[in-house]
Amino acid sequence: xxxxxxxxxxxxxxxxxxxxxxxxxxxxxxxxxxxxxxxxxxxxxxxxxxxxxxxxxxxxxxxxxxxxxxxxxxxxxxxxxxxxxxxxxxxxxxxxxxxxxxxxxxxxxxxxxxxxxxxxxxxxxxxxxxxxxxxxxxxxxxxxxxxxxxxxxxxxxxxxxxxxxxxxxxxxxxxxxxxxxxxxxxxxxxxxxxxxxxxxxxxxxxxxxxxxxxxxxxxxxxxxxxxxxxxxxxxxxxxxxxxxxxxxxxxxxxxxxxxxxxxxxxxxxxxxxxxxxxxxxxxxxxxxxxxxxxxxxxxxxxxxxxxxxxxxxxxxxxxxxxxxxxxxxxxxxxx
Ligand code: SF4
Numbered sequence: 001x002x003x004x005x006x007x008x009x010x011x012x013x014x015x016x017x018x019x020x021x022x023x024x025x026x027x028x029x030x031x032x033x034x035x036x037x038x039x040x041x042x043x044x045x046x047x048x049x050x051x052x053x054x055x056x057x058x059x060x061x062x063x064x065x066x067x068x069x070x071x072x073x074x075x076x077x078x079x080x081x082x083x084x085x086x087x088x089x090x091x092x093x094x095x096x097x098x099x100x101x102x103x104x105x106x107x108x109x110x111x112x113x114x115x116x117x118x119x120x121x122x123x124x125x126x127x128x129x130x131x132x133x134x135x136x137x138x139x140x141x142x143x144x145x146x147x148x149x150x151x152x153x154x155x156x157x158x159x160x161x162x163x164x165x166x167x168x169x170x171x172x173x174x175x176x177x178x179x180x181x182x183x184x185x186x187x188x189x190x191x192x193x194x195x196x197x198x199x200x201x202x203x204x205x206x207x208x209x210x211x212x213x214x215x216x217x218x219x220x221x222x223x224x225x226x227x228x229x230x231x232x233x234x235x236x237x238x239x240x241x242x243x244x245x246x247x248x249x250x251x252x253x254x255x256x257x258x259x260x261x262x263x264x265x266x267x268x269x270x271x272x273x274x275x276x277x278x279x280x281x282x283x284x285x286x287x288x289x290x291x292x293x294x295x296x297x298x299x300x301x302x303x304x305x306x307x308x309x310x311x312x313x314x315x316x317x318x319x320x321x322x323x324x325x326x327x328x329x330x331x332x333x334x335x
Contacts, residue, residue, distance in 0.1 A: 038064070047279045080112040086231035104231050113237035113244075114229040120244045121225035128187070128218045128255020130295045134262045135183045137297060141266070142177025148301055151176055152268040160261055164195065176265070183258050189217040194254045208249065213242060215250035222247060263296060286324035287315045294330050303335060 035056045039049050042064050055062050076082040076092040083102055084090040091102030093111060101107050106114070140146035151157055151172050158168045161175045164182045168175055186194050193214045197205060208214045215221050225247045228234035234243070264270070282288050289306070291299040305311055306323040315323050327335045 045278070051279055080115050081108045083111045083114070085114065085229065088231070106231075109237040110235065110240070113240040114234065117225050117234075117240050117244045117247070118229050120247050121222050121229075124218075124225075124247050124251035124255065125222045127251050127259065127294075128222070131218075131255035131257075131259030131262070132184070132187060133295060133297060134259050134266070135180050138176050138262050138266060139180035139184070142173050142175075142180055144173060148304060149266055151265060153265050156261070156269055157265045160265070180262075183262070186254055186258065187218045188220065192216060194218065194250065196257050197249065197253045199257075200253065211242075211245075213246040213249060215246050215254060218250045218254040221250035267296060267300060281324075281326045283321075283324045285321045287318075287320045287322075288324045288326060290326050290328050291331050291335065292328040296331055299327075299331050299335060 035053060038056060039052050042052055043049055052062070052064075054060070074082065076094075081093040082090060083092075083106065086104065088103040091099075091104075091106070091111075093099055093102070093108040095108075102111065137146060137149055141149050141151060154172045157172060157175055157179065161168050161179045164179060166175060166178045166182065182195075186196070189195075193216060197208065197214060200208070205214075221243070225243055228240060228243055234240045289302065291302060293299070303325060306325055312322060315321075325335060326332070
């Protein structure tokens, strides 16, 4: 290099799109052996290996990089014996130096149980609110106020309506309206239990009833979980764990089940079909859109938009042959 010449900076994708911290990737760039070791550690999938190699060489941060940067993890958090539930903490349980209880008196069992219930309630809220949004869409269809969404499986609509004693000898939109209201009522019902739990085998249902874990409504169990994990409320780990079972049932037999049923009504009941998987689904000459998430409401609209003349013309105007939609996680199976 001539004296005074400025060294050329490597052209990295990360520089252009400013997505990530590149220092670690730049280090890897200088050492192909490290890159190869990381590829072997991170996957056994031959396609993924190529993608990981590209990411490492171009400084595109991935989940593996972030996991490495986080190490070493806090060992109290990993074992569940840390708590930051109130402003007297955070507290960590360390029996070997006589830290047996948090400031409020919670011991390791209670702290672990509360942390677990927190996680369960968060998951139940996430799934169930996804269900609520789909049911609200069904209500809009029933009211004739939705654009783009229709009843795709009327037979399923009628079958579930009968389960709820809703008259079915009328327009499908009227039935959809009443079923949506019945489902929405399950989120805060005062009947004492979620109707869909009756679908369980009699013996199973009886066990739930006898042990007192029949969910009273979807929202009630999630709210009660958040209540019980607060400082000074739930005081016995076993009691906290029983609430975890009740909350899990509220999700599985309430919010999540409604999400599944109404997805079938709106988008069609799935049937086995041939498909393609893995990174090979990406197309070099197309605009690739990866639809990610657990709620199909937006994805379905993107499928419709991607087939429209306007969007296809736009893609071709910019040099692409078309639009290629690919799915990630559960939404991938909904497309
Ligand atoms: S709830 Fe108890 S254990 Fe948790 S941070 Fe507060 S005082 Fe500490």
